Amino acid sequence: MSPWVKDAVCRYGFAIASTVAVTWVRIFLSVSLEDRVPFALYYVSVLLTAWVGGSGPAVLALVMGIFATALWVIPPEGSLLGGDPAHLVALFVYGLVGVVAIVLFRRNDEEHALSQQHARNCDAMSKQLSDSDRRKDEFLALLAHELRNPLATLRTGIEYMERPNLESHKRREVRRSMRRQLEQLVLIVEDLLDVSRYLRGGLTLKREVIDLRDVIDRAIEMVRPQIDSNEHDLKFSRPAFPAAVNGDPLRLIQVVTNLLSNAAKYTPRQGRIRIFLDSEPTEMVLHVVDNGIGVALESQNAIFELFTQANASSTRESQGLGIGLALVKQLVEMHGGQAAVSSEGPGRGSRFTVRLPAADPALMTEPTPELSGVFAALPSPPPTDRGRPTRVLVVDDNVDAARTLASLLKLDGYAVRAAHDGCSGIEQACAFKPDVILLDIGMPGMDGYETARRIRAQRIDPRPTIVAVTGWGSDRDRAQSQAAGIDIHLVKPIDMAELNRAMATVDRGAAECV
Incomplete structure (x- = not known):
C-alpha cells in the first residue's frame, strides 16, 4: 500500500469511526435526551474529524451524521424525510453550520500552511543573506590581499628607484618587476570591471x-x-x-x-x-x-x-x-x-x-588588441637612518617581492638573504642566523605560521626577531601570528620607514604584535 493510500484510509477511517462512536453515544443517551438537541454530539464528530483528518473526511463525517440523525434520532426512526418539519429545518441548519465549520477549518489550515511556508522562506532568505554577507567579507579580504601583493612590490620598487647612484642593470631589473606587478593589477581591475559590466548587461x-x-x-x-x-x-x-x-x-x-x-x-x-x-x-x-x-x-x-x-x-x-x-x-x-x-x-x-x-x-583577420590603464604615482616616505640589525632574511614565495625588498635592504646597509618557501626559509635561518626574518604568511605548502613555529623550535641563538610581512591584516591574523611566535605583524604594502623603525627599536625576545 502506497503512503498516500495509507494516509487516506487513516483519515477517512477516523471520520467513520468518530461518527459511529457519536451515534452509539447518542443512542445510549436517547432515554434521557429523547429528541432534544439531536445534533449536538455530531458537531463533535465533524469538528474532531476536520482537525485531525482535514476537510474531505470532515464532509464525510457531516453527511454520515445527517443520515444517522434522520434514521435513528429524529422520530419516526428509519425515515429520512418523515416526521416533524421543525426537525427537518433543524437538520438543514445542522448541515449548514457543519459546512461553515469545515470551511473555516480549511481556511485556517491554509493560512497555517501559508504562514509555515513564509517562515521557511524567511529562514531561507536569512541564510542566503548570511551567506552573502560572509562571502562579501571573504571577497573583500581576498581583494585586499590580491591588491596588496603587487602594491608591495610597487612601493618597494619606487623607494628603490629613488635612491641615488643606482647601477643601470639593477634599475632595469626593478623596473621589470614593477611592470609585471602593474600588469597583474591591470588584470585584477579589468576582471572586476568586466564582472560589473556583465551583471549590468x-x-x-x-x-x-x-x-x-x-x-x-x-x-x-x-x-x-x-x-x-x-x-x-x-x-x-x-x-x-x-x-x-x-x-x-x-x-x-x-x-x-x-x-x-x-x-x-x-x-x-x-x-x-x-x-x-x-x-x-x-x-x-x-x-x-x-x-x-x-x-x-x-x-x-x-x-x-x-x-x-x-x-x-x-x-x-x-x-x-x-x-x-x-x-x-x-x-x-x-x-x-x-x-x-x-x-x-x-x-x-x-x-x-x-x-x-x-x-x-x-x-580570418589578425587580432590587434591592446591593454591600457591609468596609474597614479604612489607616495614614498623618506628612509630612516636609525640604528638597526645587520642580518636580514626575506622569506616570500613572490620572487619579485622578495628580490626587490632584499635589494632595497642591501642599499640600506643590511646583509640580506632571500628564500622563496618555508623549508628553504628554515634552512637559511639555521645557516645564516639572521637578526630579523621578514616572513610572508600566505605561502604554498608550508605557510608562514608553520614556518615561524619551526624556526622557533630550532632555538637559534641569538633569537631572531620574526616580522610578518603579509597581505592578511585582520585581528584573527594578528592573533595567529602571535601564537606562532611572530614578533611583529606588518601588512603589505609596507612602509619602509615603518619597517626600519620596527627593526631598529624592537626588543629582541619580546613577543608583541603591532
Missing part, C-alpha cells in the same frame, strides 16, 4: 574572424612572468591548421589568460601545464591541462560561479578573487560556446575545456 563583444592560435600565443605572453616565477613547464601543442573562430580577440585573450593564470595558481612550483587545440566539424576545442591540486567532484559544478575558490584552506595558499573562471564561463557563453572542467579529484590535476563555434578561415 553592459558587456559587449567586438567580433571578427580570428585565428585562435594567435589568441593563445598572446595569452601565453601575458602570463609568462607568472609561469616563469613558478618555474612551470608550459607547452602549447600548436596545430598546423588555422583555428578560425568568430569572436572578440580581446575577450578571448582574456579567457585563455584566466585559464592559464588559474592553472599556474593551482599548480605547484615546477609543475606541468599543457595547452591543446583540436578541430571538430563545427567547433574549435581548447584544452588547458595541469598536474596541480585538482578539483573535488562535488566542487566541479560550482567552480565557475562568482567568488568561488578551488582551494579555501586555512593556509590561504593559491587563493584568488574567485572571478576569473566565472568570467571565462560568461565570455565563452556570450560567444555561443561552452566551458567545462574535469578532474579525477584532489591532487590529480585538472582539465579545463572551452568549445567555440568554428568559422570560415578565409574570413
Whole structure:
C-alpha cells in the first residue's frame, strides 16, 4: 500500500469511526435526551474529524451524521424525510453550520500552511543573506590581499628607484618587476570591471574572424612572468591548421589568460601545464591541462560561479578573487560556446575545456588588441637612518617581492638573504642566523605560521626577531601570528620607514604584535 493510500484510509477511517462512536453515544443517551438537541454530539464528530483528518473526511463525517440523525434520532426512526418539519429545518441548519465549520477549518489550515511556508522562506532568505554577507567579507579580504601583493612590490620598487647612484642593470631589473606587478593589477581591475559590466548587461563583444592560435600565443605572453616565477613547464601543442573562430580577440585573450593564470595558481612550483587545440566539424576545442591540486567532484559544478575558490584552506595558499573562471564561463557563453572542467579529484590535476563555434578561415583577420590603464604615482616616505640589525632574511614565495625588498635592504646597509618557501626559509635561518626574518604568511605548502613555529623550535641563538610581512591584516591574523611566535605583524604594502623603525627599536625576545 502506497503512503498516500495509507494516509487516506487513516483519515477517512477516523471520520467513520468518530461518527459511529457519536451515534452509539447518542443512542445510549436517547432515554434521557429523547429528541432534544439531536445534533449536538455530531458537531463533535465533524469538528474532531476536520482537525485531525482535514476537510474531505470532515464532509464525510457531516453527511454520515445527517443520515444517522434522520434514521435513528429524529422520530419516526428509519425515515429520512418523515416526521416533524421543525426537525427537518433543524437538520438543514445542522448541515449548514457543519459546512461553515469545515470551511473555516480549511481556511485556517491554509493560512497555517501559508504562514509555515513564509517562515521557511524567511529562514531561507536569512541564510542566503548570511551567506552573502560572509562571502562579501571573504571577497573583500581576498581583494585586499590580491591588491596588496603587487602594491608591495610597487612601493618597494619606487623607494628603490629613488635612491641615488643606482647601477643601470639593477634599475632595469626593478623596473621589470614593477611592470609585471602593474600588469597583474591591470588584470585584477579589468576582471572586476568586466564582472560589473556583465551583471549590468553592459558587456559587449567586438567580433571578427580570428585565428585562435594567435589568441593563445598572446595569452601565453601575458602570463609568462607568472609561469616563469613558478618555474612551470608550459607547452602549447600548436596545430598546423588555422583555428578560425568568430569572436572578440580581446575577450578571448582574456579567457585563455584566466585559464592559464588559474592553472599556474593551482599548480605547484615546477609543475606541468599543457595547452591543446583540436578541430571538430563545427567547433574549435581548447584544452588547458595541469598536474596541480585538482578539483573535488562535488566542487566541479560550482567552480565557475562568482567568488568561488578551488582551494579555501586555512593556509590561504593559491587563493584568488574567485572571478576569473566565472568570467571565462560568461565570455565563452556570450560567444555561443561552452566551458567545462574535469578532474579525477584532489591532487590529480585538472582539465579545463572551452568549445567555440568554428568559422570560415578565409574570413580570418589578425587580432590587434591592446591593454591600457591609468596609474597614479604612489607616495614614498623618506628612509630612516636609525640604528638597526645587520642580518636580514626575506622569506616570500613572490620572487619579485622578495628580490626587490632584499635589494632595497642591501642599499640600506643590511646583509640580506632571500628564500622563496618555508623549508628553504628554515634552512637559511639555521645557516645564516639572521637578526630579523621578514616572513610572508600566505605561502604554498608550508605557510608562514608553520614556518615561524619551526624556526622557533630550532632555538637559534641569538633569537631572531620574526616580522610578518603579509597581505592578511585582520585581528584573527594578528592573533595567529602571535601564537606562532611572530614578533611583529606588518601588512603589505609596507612602509619602509615603518619597517626600519620596527627593526631598529624592537626588543629582541619580546613577543608583541603591532
